[in-house]
Amino acid sequence: MRLDVRARLAVDDIQLAVDRLETETRGPLVRFDRYRERRQRTKRLTTGALAAIVAISALLFALRALQPHPTPASPTVPPGTILYGDWHAKAQDASWFTISTDGSARTDLGVTATCATWFPSGDRILITNDQEFHRTGGPLRPASVEPDGSGRVPLDGLTDPLLNLGCGDVSPDQSELALEGWVSHASSRSGIYEVRASDGSGLIRLTHGQDSVPEYSPDGTQVAFFRTKTGITPDGSGAIFVINTDGTGLRRLTPWGWTFLFEAWSPDGQWIAFQKPYGELYLVRPDGSDLHEVPLALPAGMGASNPAWSPDGQWLVFTAQNGDVSSLWAAHPDGSALQQMTQPSAVQQTQSSWRP
């Protein structure tokens, strides 16, 4: 076949898809108005949130000045540090922050990355090295940074010039990384890979598929991950899978179409938390049994995503989102003791993890 003929067929398919979009959505102007309203609302909320933060800070400062020995509030959620990311719609990447579980001490790490998660020791953070990707043109590799975002160490020992290594996790003994891998224009190379945590070399392939965001089981013998494929509903959704780190025992834990991206393995290894469309948190055991919803009495219009466990396994922290406004919340795995941890901000938050 000639290139130009193939190109015209491909163009026709795009035009058909756009035609269907126009037909199904009452015309493009309606969608533009809705998009504009959403962006304007985001802008208003950003302004409002900033004003609220300034006002609250001033109030707290005044109260502290008036009370020389204030009694510190004792948070219901145990003390700890959460790592989370804010998506930037325009730049289309995430900035990473740490924050105390009482909502204080929010720290901008100065790190831009697709994903970030704690090393099990809690003394370093695994990130995708987007900065180097943009500087060199790729491929994407992992890196690690100190908890304050400094001391970036590229883990770029892999010499494959095409394979991108993205989001992932550090094995409990900190010897290996499990990472999603893909090659542009070669879907056959997509899957979960392991490399050495010391330098990012020693590539081992674990899975073959459109697989993302792997996470090790607490004993390090298994990896849970998100898999998607074409033709499932809702579009872009997938299922949670688990595979043994020796490459055996691949199994699907959830029905297709039941999850989007990040899953989280409980510290005792008994549960995997994940986000179901649309905005519901679910738990499932690693053998696929006991699949059930975490009943969260969130305010109307809010959905939950990006679950992470507290180190003692007694709490789930997650993003609650309403449109483009997000905040961190926490609850027990049975949905009780639901509470808001951070003030809403006009961003879409992504992956969160509790410092071990």
Add this chain to the structure above:
Amino acid sequence: MRERPPPIGAAEVPAFEDFYRKEYRAVVGLAYALSGSRWAAEDLAQDAFLAAHDRWDRISGYDQPGAWVRRVVANRSVSAIRRRNTEAKTMARMAFGERPALAEIPNDAAEFWDAVRSLPRRQAQVVALHYLEDRPIAEIAEILGIAAGTVKKHLFDGRQTLARELGLDEEDER
């Protein structure tokens, strides 16, 4: 046979609504071809239209306001990592009930556009504009803000690479 589009930017400056209606399909299509994400393509296009809307007093005075919007989309769409990020962000929004914008396209077409996106950035932009809208070299140069000779070179190189990668005959049928 596809109808060839009119030259970008007629002599008469349109109202924004007319401009939007006229350009919407082509700009969403371009965003999809270059981003590869049917979830994020419309956001990329809407963002560019919104930018044009906010500056319409100025943009409407341009000879080719359509070129301005296409340039914004083209420059924001091409990057493997950006595509990955855009998808993750858009999927997060989908999780709360907002539907994806574009229908799935057949595997053959998806493979073709994957190959286009795997070209160097400028080549991918030139090839996408060449095929999607059948634009002449001079208009592609105007959209991307580069010399016509550079467009020719990118188009030549891009088509050669595509033909090789896809196992096709690169000979021009015209």
